[in-house]
Amino acid sequence: MKNPIQSLSLAIVAAFLALLPLVLPSFYTGLLSLILIFAIFAMSLDILQGYTGLPSLGHAAFLGTAAYVVGVLNVKVFKGCSFGVELISGVFSAAVVAALLGLIVLRSREVYLLMILMASSMMLWGIAFKWRSLAGGDDGLPGISRPNFNLIGWNLASTTHFYYFVLLFFIISAILMYLVVHSSFGHTLLGIRESETRMQSLGYNVWLQKYIAFIVSAIFAGLSGVLLAYYNGFVSPSEFHLVTSAEGLIMVILGGAGTLIGPAIGAAIILLVKNFVSGYTEHWMIILGAIYIFTVMFAPQGVYRLFKQLLQKWRPIWKPL
Amino acid sequence: MEAHLEALVVENLSKHFGGLSALEGVSFRVDPGERLAIIGPNGAGKTTLFQILSGMITPSSGRIFAFGKDITKWSAHRRAALGIGRTFQITNLFLKLTVLDNILLAMEASGLARFNLLRPVSSYKDLHSQAEKILRQWGMWDRRDIPVRSLSYGEQRQLEIILTLSQNRSLLLLDEPTCGLSPEEAKSFVSTIRSFPRNFTILLIDHDMDVTFEIAEKVLVLHFGEVLAFGSPEEVKGNSQVQEIYMGRDDESS
Secondary structure, eight states: OOOHHHHHHHHHHHHHHHHHHHHSOHHHHHHHHHHHHHHHHHHHHHIIIIIIOOOOSOTHHHHHHHHHHHHHIIIIISSSOOHHHHHHHHHHHHHHHHHHHHHHHTTSOHHHHHHHHHHHHHHHHHHHHHOHHHHOGGGOEEOOOOOOBGGGTBOTTSHHHHHHHHHHHHHHHHHHHHHHHHBHHHHHHHHHHHOHHHHHHHTOOHHHHHHHHHHHHHHHHHHHHHHHHHHHSEEOGGGGSHHHHHHHHHHHHHHOTTOSHHHHHHHHHHHHHHHHHTTTOSOHHHHHHHHHHHHHHHOTTOHHHHHHHHHHHHHHHHTTO | OOOOOSSEEEEEEEEEETTEEEEEEEEEEEOTTOEEEEEOSTTSSHHHHHHHHTTSSOOSEEEEEETTEEOTTOOHHHHHHHTEEEOOSSOOOOTTSBHHHHHHHHHHTSSSGGGOSSSBGGGOHHHHHHHHHHHHHTTOGGGTTSBGGGSOHHHHHHHHHHHHHTTTOSEEEEESTTTTOOHHHHHHHHHHHHTSOTTOEEEEEOSOHHHHHHHOSEEEEEETTEEEEEEOHHHHHHOHHHIIIIITTOTTOO
C-alpha cells in the first residue's frame, strides 16, 4: 500500500471490526458476520463487474455450489464437520463450475452475458430444488455443524467466536483480492474493461484473461458460500436464486463498482436495511428495487466514491487545522 | 503452399456484408521494409482491409500470409504476437486509465507479467523504465498521470500512434494516423515515420495526400472494394483512371 493514510485507515477499520463484538449485542454480532460473508461475495463480483467489465446476474451459482458441497459433505458424508476438506472442496467446486461455465459463456458480453449467467445460475437452482435425495429439494439441507476448533479455544457455536472466524477469512480474502486487482494481471483486466479491441490488437488473448478472472472471482464467491453454509447451519435452493445474485450486484453498484471497498460497504448497507425493513414488512424486494433506482439516479458512481468526493470538497475547511 | 519471403501477401481477398461487397478479389504483396499507402475514396474498403489484416473480422474468401505464415484464420492477438501492430481510425484507447497505464498495457502484452496475479504492476521496474523512455521520446512524460479521456484530441491521436509504435511490431497498419493532428504535428509524424529503420514494414491509410506521398514507396488504390491501381507513387499519379476517379477532383494533390 503506497499511501500511509490509506493503510492507517484500513488498520483502524480492522481494529474497529475486531473490537465491535465486545460492545455489540450478540444478535448484531451475528448480523455483522453475515455482512462480512456477503462483503466477500460482493467484492468477488466486483472483480468481474467493476474491474473486468463483465456484468453478472448469476454470481450466486458459485456461492450456491460451494454452500451445497459443504452441506452435502457435512450432513450426508461426514455427518459432522471436517473443515479442511469441506473448505477446499467447496471452493474448488465453485472454481470448477466457473471453469466449465466460462468455456461456454465468456464469448458473449454485456447484457447477453448478464442474462446467460442468470440462466445458468437458475438451472443450478432448479437442480437443487428438484434433487431431493442428495440436495434435499426445496427443504434444502438442515443440520450443518460448524467447524470445531476447541483445541485452540475457539468454539464456533458461539456467535462471537464465529464472528472472528469469519473476520479472519474476510481479511485474508480482502488482502488477496486487493493484490489481484492491483497486480499486472489486474491491470490487464482494466484494459479489457476499457477496450477489448485495443487489447486484442496489442496482443492480448482477451478471452484467456477474462477466463482467469472468472475463475478467480468464483473462488472467492465460493469461499463466501462455504462460510454462509456454516453461518446458517443449512443450505437451501435460495442460495442459487436470482435474488441472491441481484442483491450481490446491487451491493457492488451501490457501494461503487471497481473500488473493492465500495462493494463491502454496499453489502453492509443492503443487509442492515434488509434487516431493519424485514421487521416491518415482508416486501423487502420493493425496498431493494427502490434502493437500486435511488443509487442509479443519485449516486451512479457508488457511495464510496461519493464519500471520497465529499471529503475532497470539505478538505479545504479542515486542512488548516 | 510455398513459403513467402514477403512481409505480407494478400491473395484474392473478398469481404461481403450481406449483399454489400466491401472488398472484391484484392491481391497485393508487400516486401519487408516497404512503405505502402492505401488510398481510395470513402467507402472504398480501406478500413475493412485493415480490420481483416489485423484479425478483427474474418474475410469471406481469400488468403493472407504474413512473414511466410498463412494467418488467414489466426485470431487478432496471435497476429499481434507474430508482429502485426495497428492503430485505429477512431481513437481506441483506455480512456479512464492514465497515459502511463496505457503505455504499460502495451508493454505488458508480451512476457508473463499479464499472468501474474499477485505482483503489483508498480513493481515492474523494467516496464516502467521502458514506458518512461517512450513517453520522454514523444514528449508526453509530463502528461503521464493524466487520464486519457482528459487529454486533448490531438494528444489522444498521438497516444494512439505511440501505443502501437511502442510495441516494436515489425508490420504496422496505420489507419489515418494524422487525422486530427495539426499540420506541425503531422509534419513531425511524417519525419518520425521516415526515420524508422527498415526492419519495419508500414501500411498506411491517410487522407492527407502530402503525408501519403511523402511516406509511401508504393501505393494501392482501392475503389468500391477493388484494386484500381498498384504501383509506385509516380505510376499511380500518372494513371488516368486514378486521376479521373480520385485525384482529378481533389485539389489537395500536388
